[in-house]
Amino acid sequence: MTYPLPSPDQPLKIGTRGSPLALWQAHETRRSLMAALNLPNEAFEIVIIKVTGDQILDKPLKEIGGKGLFTREIEEALLAGGIDIAVHSMKDMPTLQPEGLVLDCYLPREDVRDGFVSPQHGGLADLPQGAVVGSSSLRRRAQLALKRPDLKLVEFRGNVQTRMKKLDDGVAVATFLAMAGLNRLGMAHVARAAIAPEEMLPAVAQGAIGIERRIADARVEWMLSQIHDGPTGLRLAAERNFLLRLDGSCETPIAGLALLDGETLWLRGEILRPDGSESITGERRGLASDGAAMGRDLAEELLGRAPEGFFSWH
Numbered sequence: 001m002t003y004p005l006p007s008p009d010q011p012l013k014i015g016t017r018g019s020p021l022a023l024w025q026a027h028e029t030r031r032s033l034m035a036a037l038n039l040p041n042e043a044f045e046i047v048i049i050k051v052t053g054d055q056i057l058d059k060p061l062k063e064i065g066g067k068g069l070f071t072r073e074i075e076e077a078l079l080a081g082g083i084d085i086a087v088h089s090m091k092d093m094p095t096l097q098p099e100g101l102v103l104d105c106y107l108p109r110e111d112v113r114d115g116f117v118s119p120q121h122g123g124l125a126d127l128p129q130g131a132v133v134g135s136s137s138l139r140r141r142a143q144l145a146l147k148r149p150d151l152k153l154v155e156f157r158g159n160v161q162t163r164m165k166k167l168d169d170g171v172a173v174a175t176f177l178a179m180a181g182l183n184r185l186g187m188a189h190v191a192r193a194a195i196a197p198e199e200m201l202p203a204v205a206q207g208a209i210g211i212e213r214r215i216a217d218a219r220v221e222w223m224l225s226q227i228h229d230g231p232t233g234l235r236l237a238a239e240r241n242f243l244l245r246l247d248g249s250c251e252t253p254i255a256g257l258a259l260l261d262g263e264t265l266w267l268r269g270e271i272l273r274p275d276g277s278e279s280i281t282g283e284r285r286g287l288a289s290d291g292a293a294m295g296r297d298l299a300e301e302l303l304g305r306a307p308e309g310f311f312s313w314h
């Protein structure tokens with residue numbers, strides 16, 4: 001079966017948010033498809049879609065509420081045919097997609113670690129007692145509170161530039177940003193240190209870009225199969241099934257990371273009380289092809305070990 005390829009007359013429409021990082025990811029997807037299918041730039045069109053999460057910047061995400069604040073409008077455009085594929089940061093993606101859509105194509109994963117960003121301090125251990133740290137990620141806030149109960153946490157939202165401005169203005173002395181985003185934007189220098197997963201386990205799917213499509217679109221399915229990164233797929237299957245079984249999202253204090261060593265997959269997971277007063281961790285090792293079952297199994301173990309009331313987000 002051969003499919004008609006996109007062309008300057010009939011370009012493939014790539015839907016994305018308008019943030020600098022989202023645009024970089026959409027362009028990277030275009031570059032991958034151009035190389036894999038030997039097509040010119042003009043065979044693709046990048047379509048920017050406004051999403052709720054980008055329009056409300058003065059509230060913590062958990063107050064705006066609802067899942068898919070960064071994805072709903074994009075998925076609606078995909079279902080309606082206004083775009084042909086949608087590019088996402090997998091870390092922000094709900095574990096389940098709407099009826100009719102599939103999200104199983106991933107580009108090679110970037111650095112999974114969190115970066116420590118501070119004008120004055122070299123690392124977490126250098127922060128003085130009671131220092132003010134900015135983060136709006138429930139996971140990072142809980143992990144920090146567990147490690148350093150003395151720190152004062154303040155909400156910090158917005159893109160890299162607005163967060164750096166807040167540090168300059170003295171709203172906080174340090175913050176955390178995914179190394180993946182900083183690397184992609186050529187801003188790795190703002191991170192004073194990359195934090196080892198042993199010290200701060202990253203969010204599920206951190207550093208991975210996913211490309212969503214309509215389930216019935218066999219042509220796009222074939223095109224995406226030409227750029228899919230298998231190892232990233234195996235790792236995300238384990239991590240996202242862990243998150244799914246915990247009924248978690250990017251707005252729950254859950255961390256998870258799978259690493260591959262040949263055929264062996266090593267999955268680590270962590271669930272925390274939102275206030276950081278307690279953390280439960282566990283791990284699994286097994287065949288890479290069993291990642292989804294390992295993710296579910298690890299989630300069940302941690303659920304079984306969690307005391308009553310641990311999951312206050314439920």
Ligand SMILES: NCc1[nH]cc(CCC(=O)O)c1CC(=O)O
Pocket residue numbers: 089090091092176177178179180181205206207208209250
């Ligand atoms: N929730 C926001 C978000 N979604 C993806 C990234 C970074 C890039 C990635 O992890 O792929 C970020 C910013 C951050 O956490 O610093």
